Amino acid sequence: MRMKAPRFALALLGAVVTSSAWADDVQVAVAANFTAPIQAIxxxxxxxxxxRLVTAFGATGQFYAQIKNGAPFEVFLAADDTTPAKLEAEGDTVxxxxxxYAIGTLALWSxxxxxxxxxxxxLKQNQFQHLAIANPKAAPYGLAATQxxxxxxxxEATRAKLVEGQNITQAYQFVATGNAELGFVALSQIYQEGKITRGSAWVVPAALHEPIRQDAVILAKGKDNPAAQALVDYLKGPKAAAVIAAYGYSR
Structure with a gap:
């Protein structure tokens, strides 16, 4: 005689199956400046x-090249608005x-x-030996620094002193390790809950560079992934907004 499984066990099994059926991974390319906020989000x-987010961090320009070469990213969180717009015009997005999703702030940091x-x-006194910036051709924060x-x-006065990182994370590391006395970084790298977390900094006035508008977009490869749309919706919501603000961004 075959025994029947208890009803509560069957209900539990059904809940597990339903939960896993609705859960998906989403491959996300994230601008390096947004590393800490997206990890919290x-x-x-x-x-x-x-x-679940499967994230890769790097320079926006490098991600553009990877996406064009078939990288499996489904959502792109860029450090500018021009690169996602370009991908959109080229038919590579939804x-x-x-x-x-955020407007970035530049900081001069030691x-x-x-x-x-x-x-x-x-900066004006120019007594330092090395000034770190991100690659202005690939990283919008590096471009803002040159502006x-x-x-x-x-x-001209600082040209020979520049130490260039591939992205804003590497620029930050040059300063953090003492290889450069100071450098231009994203405020989000050194700021949390209303204060600078290490060292000393000047928050660069927005009038000194073009706005660092950071756009997100669902890429063509994420068209049929519900997790991609869920992430975009979540980034627009209040919980993500609170995290984004805590790291010094505006919207």
Whole structure:
């Protein structure tokens, strides 16, 4: 005689199957400046939706090349608005999915306490040996840094002192390790809950460079993945907004 499984066991099995059926992974290319915020958002996103982020971090320009060469990314969180718009114009995105998820802030930073003054005069005094920036051709924060130097008439004076990282994370590492006395980084790398977390910094006035509007978009490969749309929706919601603000971004 075959025994029947208890009803509660069958119900539990059904719940597990249903949960796994709705849970998907989503491959996300994330601009390096947004590393810490997306890691914080990912934990809540997985908890709230069951979906899981599989993230890669790097320079926006490098991601563009990888996407064009067939990389498996399904969502792109760029450090600018022009690269996602270009991908959209070229037919590599889901139409209508592009939006601005954050507006970035540039900071001049030193790992040394008191080295950078609140007005950024240390930059104008030009007594340092090395100034780190991200590659301006691939990283929007690097481009913004060159615009600041140009506005302050410091392009030629600092040219021989520039130490260029492939992306904003590498620029940050140059300063953090002492290989450069100071550098231009994303405020999000050194700021949390209303304060600078290490060293000293000058928050660069937005008027000194073009706005760093950071757009997200669902890529063509994510068209049929519900987790891709769920992530975009989540980034527009209040929980993600709170995390984004905590790292010094506006919207």
């Amino acid at each position: 990912a934990k809540e996103f997985e908890k709230d939706t069951g979906h 139409k209508g999915s592009r939006f601005t 790992a040394k306490d008191g080295y950078v003054d609140a007005e950024g005069n240390v 600041v130097l140009q506005k302050l008439n410091l392009t």
